[in-house]
Amino acid sequence: MQYLKEALLLFLFASALILLVLYMKIGENERKVKIISLSKSYRDFPSSVCYSGTKSYLLEVVPIAEDYVNVVLVRYWIWAPQNYKCPETLTLEVSTSKGKISELLYLEHVGMYCYTPLVIVIISGEGVIRIADEAVSIPSCWADKHPWLNGGKLPSAILLSGRLDDLKWENKGTKSFIIETSKIYESTDLKVLALRISAFTPSGNFVKSFKVKILEEDSVIEEFEIPAYSRNLYSETNAILIALPPSANVIMIENNKIEV
Numbered sequence: 001m002q003y004l005k006e007a008l009l010l011f012l013f014a015s016a017l018i019l020l021v022l023y024m025k026i027g028e029n030e031r032k033v034k035i036i037s038l039s040k041s042y043r044d045f046p047s048s049v050c051y052s053g054t055k056s057y058l059l060e061v062v063p064i065a066e067d068y069v070n071v072v073l074v075r076y077w078i079w080a081p082q083n084y085k086c087p088e089t090l091t092l093e094v095s096t097s098k099g100k101i102s103e104l105l106y107l108e109h110v111g112m113y114c115y116t117p118l119v120i121v122i123i124s125g126e127g128v129i130r131i132a133d134e135a136v137s138i139p140s141c142w143a144d145k146h147p148w149l150n151g152g153k154l155p156s157a158i159l160l161s162g163r164l165d166d167l168k169w170e171n172k173g174t175k176s177f178i179i180e181t182s183k184i185y186e187s188t189d190l191k192v193l194a195l196r197i198s199a200f201t202p203s204g205n206f207v208k209s210f211k212v213k214i215l216e217e218d219s220v221i222e223e224f225e226i227p228a229y230s231r232n233l234y235s236e237t238n239a240i241l242i243a244l245p246p247s248a249n250v251i252m253i254e255n256n257k258i259e260v
Contacts, residue, residue: 033094033101034122036185036192038073040108042115044162044239045075050141052134055079059134063142065156065243069190070123070139073158073241076105076131078114086114096127105131120184120192120241149240150224154190155214157224157242163196164239172258176200179253181260184241191244193260197226197253199235206230210237215250 048060057078064071080086086109093102105116121129127138149157164182173179178198185192197210207228214222226237242251244260251258 032096032098032124033127034120034185034187035092035094035101035103036120036122037103037105037117038120038184039118039164039166040115041118041162041164041166042075042077042108042110042113044160044164045073045118046147046158046161048075049145049147050136052136057132057134059129059131059136061129061136061138061141062147062158063139063152064120064158064192064241065148065154066139066142066152067154067156067243068124069154069243070125070127071156071190071192071243072121072123072129072138074116074119074121074129074131076116076134078107080109080112080114084114090116090131092116092119092121093130094121094123094127095130096123096125122185122190122192149226150222155222155242155244155248157212157226157240159227159237160239160241162238163236164194167194167239169194169196173197173253173256177254177256179256179258181258187246189246191246191248191260193242193244194239195242195251196239197228197235197237199228200233201230201235202233204233207235210235210253213252214242214244214248215252216247217249220252221248 050061052059060075062073086107089104107114129136167182169180169182180196182194209225209227213220228235228237
């Protein structure tokens, strides 16, 4: 009887140890990969840098940052001629050396296309992003390409093709110089946010760009410019996506200071 008790205890201990190891491995991979559904502003996706597919369906990827983490924007679309029924969902899968993480994406039929949401994927190190039968390798797919507003290392930013109107925006500027931000992701080693600007210019002196500085306390660690365009009496920008190291805490736009 004593022998059976000892054997049972040993079995339970071994089972608990196996479960703990599995939990730690799953947790490690989840820390290495993060999938964030960003927006249904499908046409705000910028020109693709990496892609896989055909004229009828395409997986598109644009790098936001390339550093100790790779941060990318992802979209998948299907050409949908008349009477074509979009699939309800597709699975986005991210593979790394530690395993796989996946998330279900719901498609929407817009005009002649079916779109997934715009999705941000954060990968520590190398990985492969796959939707349906199409795959893109990160970060090798954008070798020798330069889609960023600056150098690509954190802090880094990309310009989108629209203003991401479906996000929840917070004005951190003034009534005449509107600086809107939307927090997307924050962890101990990375911050990602969206930003857009609208400056009231009643005299018609529209500006072509806005100067941006990223600060750690009082030290400038990065500078770049956001292209602007005129609309009615405003100089505006499209939305940009910014990836920041955790130490970056201030963004200066012209003479306007905001904390992030």
